[in-house]
Amino acid sequence: MRRLPVLAAAALLSAGVVMTPAAQAQAPYQVLVFSKTAGFRHDSIPAGIQAIRDLGSANGFTVTATENAATFTPTELAKYAAVVFLSTTGDVLDGTQQSAFESYVNSGGGFVGVHAAADTEYDWPFYGQVVGAYFLSHPNIQQVNVKVEDRAHAATAHLGPVWTRTDELYNYRANPRPNVHVLATLDESSYSGGTMGADHPISWCRTVSSGRSFYTGLGHTIESYADPVFRAHLLGGIKFAAGRAKADCRPESGYTGLFTGTTTGWSQAGSGSFANADGTLSSRGGPGNYWYSAKEFGSYSLKLDWRLTGDGDSGIFLGFPASGAADPGAGGYEVAIDASAAANATTGAVYGAQAPDATARDAALNPPGQWNTFELLVEGERLRVLLNGRQVNDFTNTDPARSLRQGHIGLQNLGDGTVSFRNVRVKELGVVTPTQVQGEAYTSSSGVQTAGHAGAVGGQTVGYIDNGDWAAYSQASTTGARSFTARVSSGGAGGRIEIRSGSSTGPLLGSVAVPNTGSFDTFTTVTTTLTGTATGQTVLVFTGATSGGLFDVDHFTLG
Structure with a gap:
């Protein structure tokens, strides 16, 4: 295949082209582990804290462990790249502390929820959004086949398509899939007591405003935190939440x-x-x-x-x-x-x-x-x-x-x-069929007239265009349009075409400059990208520095 020359290594380093992600990944950071419980208390919490400390020592982050909810202030939370809710249960934060945590996440902080983090703060809507789903029930601890959907995320990239492990397996009140990016699911045919059917998410990630959230329903047992495979799962979630590992955590369906x-x-x-x-x-x-x-x-x-x-x-x-x-x-x-x-x-x-x-x-x-x-x-x-x-x-x-x-x-x-x-x-996706429309075929207008030109398709254009004039085309919908191309000519000052939806003051989808082409009989093609999701008729609004025959439009195409 045809390739362009690569940069020399010295130039690469001096330019910083590839250093930014690596440097960020290596920069030290702090993680807060929060394990306050107001309900059932897991005996694995001390092992979980130690495991996260060990992961931090080996991977460049320091760990502060606390059960003191007074830590949840804007000043204190700002110290941490991520906060881990390690098998928390019940109502663990008051209203002021909740507000501080909301601001922390929305402004770019990271959340990691482990196991019973889903059995926490049922009456706090923001927390429900961050954690993704609330606990419903669980069967006895048993072996399960975990099906890994996303093997690119740092929390699951080390896993094969199926991960067999022993744990306490949560059922959730609702399937989180519509709102999160699912990383792994439980194969309910491989164990007893599942209630969610063929689609039973157990680990997922998402973005919340500027922040990042990772949750795993695994991690009930003490043995989990000595398992290097589970530790790698937990480490990847921490790195993502802390912004040190990038991932596409948008919900995904229909592929x-x-x-x-x-x-x-x-x-x-x-x-x-x-x-x-x-x-x-x-x-x-x-x-x-x-x-x-x-x-x-x-x-x-x-x-x-x-x-x-x-x-x-x-x-x-x-x-x-x-x-x-x-x-x-x-x-x-x-x-x-x-x-x-x-x-x-x-x-x-x-x-x-x-x-x-x-x-x-x-x-x-x-x-x-x-x-x-x-x-x-x-x-x-x-x-x-x-x-x-x-x-x-x-x-x-x-x-x-x-x-x-x-x-x-x-x-x-x-x-x-x-x-x-x-x-x-x-x-x-739905196919966008290109729509070519003759410029003189406008269905309503202001200021413009039809002009005759031998070089135009059909012999006519929309012309006599002054600053602020417009032409509307009810036969050309902007629905799904992502590009605009027009055949134009100008013996005048030239100007711009604004592509709007619905009316001359409707949503602006894009604009494109029209140059002086030498004469009104000399045509060229201009094109631009359209943005937005408006669905009305196409309206072309014409602008320019002067009045008096800025340019003509032979035809245009929406694609």
Whole structure:
């Protein structure tokens, strides 16, 4: 595949391109462990406190353990990157302390709930939002198969698809899935006493305002806190809540797995291959493209988890035809994975076409050796790149030789073991059908008139445009529109087109500049990205520095 030169290591270090996530991960921080109980008290609490102290000593954070609710003041809470509610029970905070904790989380603090944290503060709505679900009941302690849904999150990345362990297994009053990102569920067929059926979440994460929340229903027994696998689960949750491990913790539903362990429907083009083991694809040799040949996709959300080892390189190909499988960049686009590459080839870049927002990317990126999650949201010719739930790029294709609108997806391999992928899944979206409208076909207007031009499609444009004029098109809905393209001409001052929904003062979806093209018979194309979710008729509002024939519009397209 075509690659741009990477930066030299010395330049990389001096520029800080990949140092921000790693430096943040290594910076020391403080964690508060709160274990006050006003109901049942678990005998595992001392073992849990010691386990968290041990994890802190080995992983760069210090631990303060308390059962004194007076610690919950704005000044005291501000010292901590995360607060762990370790098997708390009952009503443990008064109103003032609750307010302090709400402010702490909403302003960016982290919450970790362990086991009976879900048996706490039933009458505090904010706490219910943070913890995700309230305890209902439990059967006797027994062995269970835990099904791991998300193997990219720091709390579950070390686990296989099934985790067999012994614990006290909570049933919850309501399924939290609509409001949280589920990491793991209980297989009720593997034990007795489950009441939630086929979908029984047991661990999850979410964001709350600017804060982060992680909960695990496991951790009842003393033995849990000596188990290195459970300790790693707990450590990953603490790191996420403290902001030291990034993750996409938005609720997720409606996705279909393309790769979840089996390679049915996938084909290799080019050299090299991917090894498949433990539900993970790992690159071997290359350059090559492992592509999903079973189906093309139009508008869709593609999610996948990826990990680099060291200074690796890879990418995800989108929108290429089957005939271009060996060189997918010729017909579609690549979203790059290489934190050390040049700006338009680095992680989150649309390769060779548009660099990511560097600040957003650095804030969202986990360093090599850790898993990251991409969402690649394709709507027509618009591509948005989200890294661990944060948007880092928003790109609209205007190249007529390339398209995102329909095609295959693929995973690039560029060397032995440099990149791994897990959990490739897709959700198909409603297709936005491009709507082309003649400029002179307005259904209501102010100030404009039809103008005749031999070079216009149909021989006419909307013209005689002055500052503040507008034209409305009831036949063109803004519903689902993500791009605007217009064929324009100007022998005057030029100006701007504002794209609004419903009326001339309705929601502004976007705007685009119209240049002087040399004459009103010389046409060019202008394009812009649209944002928002308005659903009214399309209204074009025309602005410019002067009045008197700013520009003409031959036709426009919503996509």
